[in-house]
Amino acid sequence: SQEVVSEESEEESNGVNLMEFSDEILLHILSYVPCTDLVLNVRRTCRKLATLCLDKSLTHTVLLQKDYKINKDKVKQLMRDIGKEIYQLNMAGCYWLPSSTIDHVTRCKNLVKLNLSGCHVTSLRLSKMLSTLQHLRSLAIDVNPGFDASQLSSECKATLSRVLELKQTLYTPSYGVVPCCTSLEKLLLYFEILNRSREGFMLSGQLMVGESNVPHYQNLRIFYARLAPGYVNQEVVRLYLAVLSDRTPENLHAFLISAPGSFAETGATKNLLDSMARNVRLDALQLPKAWINGSGLLQHLKFNNPFYFSFSRCTLSGGHLIQWVINGGKDLKSLTSLNLSGCIHCLAPESLSRKAEDDIDSSILESLVVSCCNLRHLNLSAAHHHSSESIGNHLCQLLSRLKHLLSLALPVCSITDVAARVEKPPTTPNLVPQTFGRKVRIGIQTYPRNLEDQANQKIESSVFWALMGSLRCLETLEIIGSSFSSAMPRNEPAIRNSLPPCVRAQSVGDSEVAAISQLTYLQSLTLAQLPNILTGSGLVNIGLQCQHLRTLSLANLGMMGKVVYMSALMDMLKHCKCLRDLRLEQPYFCAGTQFFQALSHCSSLQRLCIVSRSGTLQSDAVMSFMANCLEVIMCHMFMGESLAVCKNLQQSIVRSFQAERPALNVVIFPLLHEDLTEVIRDVPMRHLDEITLFKSRVAEEPPNLWW
Numbered sequence: 001s002q003e004v005v006s007e008e009s010e011e012e013s014n015g016v017n018l019m020e021f022s023d024e025i026l027l028h029i030l031s032y033v034p035c036t037d038l039v040l041n042v043r044r045t046c047r048k049l050a051t052l053c054l055d056k057s058l059t060h061t062v063l064l065q066k067d068y069k070i071n072k073d074k075v076k077q078l079m080r081d082i083g084k085e086i087y088q089l090n091m092a093g094c095y096w097l098p099s100s101t102i103d104h105v106t107r108c109k110n111l112v113k114l115n116l117s118g119c120h121v122t123s124l125r126l127s128k129m130l131s132t133l134q135h136l137r138s139l140a141i142d143v144n145p146g147f148d149a150s151q152l153s154s155e156c157k158a159t160l161s162r163v164l165e166l167k168q169t170l171y172t173p174s175y176g177v178v179p180c181c182t183s184l185e186k187l188l189l190y191f192e193i194l195n196r197s198r199e200g201f202m203l204s205g206q207l208m209v210g211e212s213n214v215p216h217y218q219n220l221r222i223f224y225a226r227l228a229p230g231y232v233n234q235e236v237v238r239l240y241l242a243v244l245s246d247r248t249p250e251n252l253h254a255f256l257i258s259a260p261g262s263f264a265e266t267g268a269t270k271n272l273l274d275s276m277a278r279n280v281r282l283d284a285l286q287l288p289k290a291w292i293n294g295s296g297l298l299q300h301l302k303f304n305n306p307f308y309f310s311f312s313r314c315t316l317s318g319g320h321l322i323q324w325v326i327n328g329g330k331d332l333k334s335l336t337s338l339n340l341s342g343c344i345h346c347l348a349p350e351s352l353s354r355k356a357e358d359d360i361d362s363s364i365l366e367s368l369v370v371s372c373c374n375l376r377h378l379n380l381s382a383a384h385h386h387s388s389e390s391i392g393n394h395l396c397q398l399l400s401r402l403k404h405l406l407s408l409a410l411p412v413c414s415i416t417d418v419a420a421r422v423e424k425p426p427t428t429p430n431l432v433p434q435t436f437g438r439k440v441r442i443g444i445q446t447y448p449r450n451l452e453d454q455a456n457q458k459i460e461s462s463v464f465w466a467l468m469g470s471l472r473c474l475e476t477l478e479i480i481g482s483s484f485s486s487a488m489p490r491n492e493p494a495i496r497n498s499l500p501p502c503v504r505a506q507s508v509g510d511s512e513v514a515a516i517s518q519l520t521y522l523q524s525l526t527l528a529q530l531p532n533i534l535t536g537s538g539l540v541n542i543g544l545q546c547q548h549l550r551t552l553s554l555a556n557l558g559m560m561g562k563v564v565y566m567s568a569l570m571d572m573l574k575h576c577k578c579l580r581d582l583r584l585e586q587p588y589f590c591a592g593t594q595f596f597q598a599l600s601h602c603s604s605l606q607r608l609c610i611v612s613r614s615g616t617l618q619s620d621a622v623m624s625f626m627a628n629c630l631e632v633i634m635c636h637m638f639m640g641e642s643l644a645v646c647k648n649l650q651q652s653i654v655r656s657f658q659a660e661r662p663a664l665n666v667v668i669f670p671l672l673h674e675d676l677t678e679v680i681r682d683v684p685m686r687h688l689d690e691i692t693l694f695k696s697r698v699a700e701e702p703p704n705l706w707w
Helices: 001-012 023-030 035-040 046-050 072-085 099-107 123-130 153-162 232-246 267-279 318-326 362-371 395-399 418-425 452-453 463-469 510-518 535-545 565-572 592-601 619-628 645-659 676-680 685-692
Strands: 061-062 088-090 114-115 138-143 165-170 186-191 222-227 254-258 281-286 302-310 337-339 377-379 409-410 476-480 524-528 551-555 583-584 608-612 634-639 667-671
Touching: 023 046, 035 072, 046 088, 072 099, 099 123, 123 153, 222 232, 232 267, 254 302, 318 362, 362 395, 395 463, 409 452, 463 510, 510 535, 535 565, 565 592, 583 685, 592 619, 619 634, 619 645, 634 645, 634 685, 645 667, 667 676
Parallel strands: 061 088, 088 114, 114 138, 138 165, 165 186, 186 222, 222 254, 254 281, 281 302, 302 337, 337 377, 377 409, 409 476, 476 524, 524 551, 551 583, 583 608, 608 634, 634 667
Antiparallel strands: none
16 A cells, blocks of 8 residues: 555656746636636636736736626626736627626726627616726727617716717617717718618618717728618618718728618718818728729729728629729739629620629739739628630639638539539449348448548549648638528528529549548538538548637538438538537438437537527427526427427527526427517527528628727
């Protein structure tokens, strides 16, 4: 026994003691721990950690925006312990915290940056809080129905007069606090106003008389506006732009308006654009398609060192893109983000006589790649970009030169290997063995179990395989069918029918998905409308190889009448230990026991969304899954079940888990029910925008638009 004790003590003496590391190393390690854990838990373990956990490098910036376990009491204790040391506080999306939680922010006397987007804040509470924050220079808030600027105190308005950066999300027609911010340099506006009130009354976009000339834009450098669908949002944003049209700020270098659908140009907006063309040089630009289509605006605008362009859904031709924007192919190394989503003619010399399905002009794409060699974010989705049979000019081959790409969105038809499409017919699964080899059970779909088997099937020589191999640092990838539309659009009834995939996309399937597994650092993956998925075998390879995957969105893979990839998906999920967000959209999806057992292996999962026309679910399996996966705080299911089944399951989940998970948000509802839009409007904007609604997110906004 003495020998055993001596051996154990010797092992302890030879072991590594964490507390023996230098303070610099320990501070670096602690920087990966959430601030709430550091202050409320870790610092109570020993004297050394008690000191280090309160180091200014760890308390200077406090991020609570995705700390779903935070509650009012923890916020109160956190502010009491380190409130005076906090200079930047991000509480964006903390929708579950009561509005009284905001009162504790007044302890942070030295705050410079504050993000309260998605938090419940009344006019009076905002006034009381801002009155004490004299050093504040950056603010993000929501403006909800009932907001009254007349309730803001003179001390609050004094603080707002010193604010340089404002992000404001509007849920009601209002100027919010913009008129009080007389020193603004950056203004971000998100318009989320619905056309109808909850009572069914039509809303008006007209603001209070006398307010229209109040906003102060003379120091403005960045103006950004993102509009949700609806005419009221368009009416209100025009009032914000009215002041800009009178006098364009001399230092304006980024002007961005993201508007879905048709947003017509008016005399006031035309005057604004003409003034911009004469007086400013831009670094970032995004305009509604109606403001660009058919006009010569782009040839008159001047650019300095542009870092972001978005021509989403514009009819801009490739010839004009090169001539007016890329300066005839000149050096444009400053450009890091480019959004050409839905820009169907952007890779063609002209758009008048061209059909959307015609081959692209590879010389235009080559000029783009050569000139913008430092692109990190590129979106070419929602268009038919068909490569010709010319050797070396395939879209994938040209894009492989962009070695700095971090995110990429492509239409499915653009990754088709032309040679393979011409020479090889689409493959069909062999369910019955053709030789005396290893027996295969009839009726059971089989697929290769490892990367080598998949590669042997044909893929290593494909252009898409080569593209994935050359972009090893890619973190976000979207492969979306050019005619795909989600069954659950914004503010409208569910779509019952979908358009067929592009003819050139018919051969894209399992082998192309397997090629994605080369992306070792992949964090976010979206696959939509890949018609030739037969077994989903490539998904297993992704699960095995892409160990950093955090977000996965799959929609309409393979045939629509059957979920052919279910077995492979369940195998894939068993390996996705870092997966946090999962969105599945597929008709006839069966969310049963086996699926949820496989999903339970995703120990980090936080948000789940399933959209399935005629889909079914098993309530017991859902309840068991929620009990096993303790991190899940969002469960959205829009299926084919009855309203009674959906309501009972939703109530059971909330009743069983809400107390332990304060941020829990559960919506289970029939997809084709007439009241779906009313249910959607109550979903927190964070979940609605990030996962529930399907959209392409690559280069959607300029990088680092907000901290």
